[in-house]
Amino acid sequence: MAENNYKITAEPGKQEITMIQEFDASPELVFKAYTDPELLVQWLGPRDLTMEIEKFDPKQGGVYRYVHRDNSGKEYAFHGVIHEATQPKRIVQTFEFEDAPGHVSLETATFEELPDGRTRVTSRIVFQSVEDRDSMIESGMERGVKDSYERLSELLERMTVKH
């Protein structure tokens, strides 16, 4: 089981969320896991949902859309556009949950090289309002984040040759 020591910060009254997690893999590999649809589909989202990526084009102006489905077939669809994808440093993209149309957030993920071949990913999400931010938290976001980070750690562990 991969380690999991993520940190989520959401100060009261602010319209942002910051999430930090470290991974036992290089920035190149972690960045790849964030931008290759065949890898992304293996880790993004809660464990009990399946993910289908309809499109995902990790470049400036690229559009993405994906759907999470639960056992009963209920769907949760998301889409956005890529402002920047600079390998292996930074991804900046918009994000919209289609059940809350018109509520858009901006997510910046930075990939920082650490000693011993590790990587720190800092994701900062800014929302159009404090209310939007709080709704996201109340929707049970943390479970999805926790599962995602765990699943990504496990995926990277499978992909990394251990010495």
Place this chain on the structure above:
Amino acid sequence: MAENNYKITAEPGKQEITMIQEFDASPELVFKAYTDPELLVQWLGPRDLTMEIEKFDPKQGGVYRYVHRDNSGKEYAFHGVIHEATQPKRIVQTFEFEDAPGHVSLETATFEELPDGRTRVTSRIVFQSVEDRDSMIESGMERGVKDSYERLSELLERMTVKH
């Protein structure tokens, strides 16, 4: 001279700016002025700068880039991507000043129909941090906003047949 009664709100400690302006033209026409490069170039930015639009594609995933130049030839370049452009209701786009790379904001402009063929445009810009927001204000943003709204009012007046 067109009227000018814009309102800019930037509460201390928050990472957003809200700007509201009303125009004596229909939402369709105002939206067109925001999304047609041949019109946009006539009003966006301070009066003493010229504007050159390198690309501007007002659709989901569309990329834009434009440059403002002063008399001495000094350039201020900006780029971003369009998350949504729903005629004549809403535009959501990212924004980055190329002299401050990596600092990205998200701007939502909504076009609201008012009585007597008027339109209220509400622009909400959210920044990655309070510091980014404050830097934007300190850069002299208000002069550009004031000039832009005045110039847009004048352009719309020229475009509108008066009864």
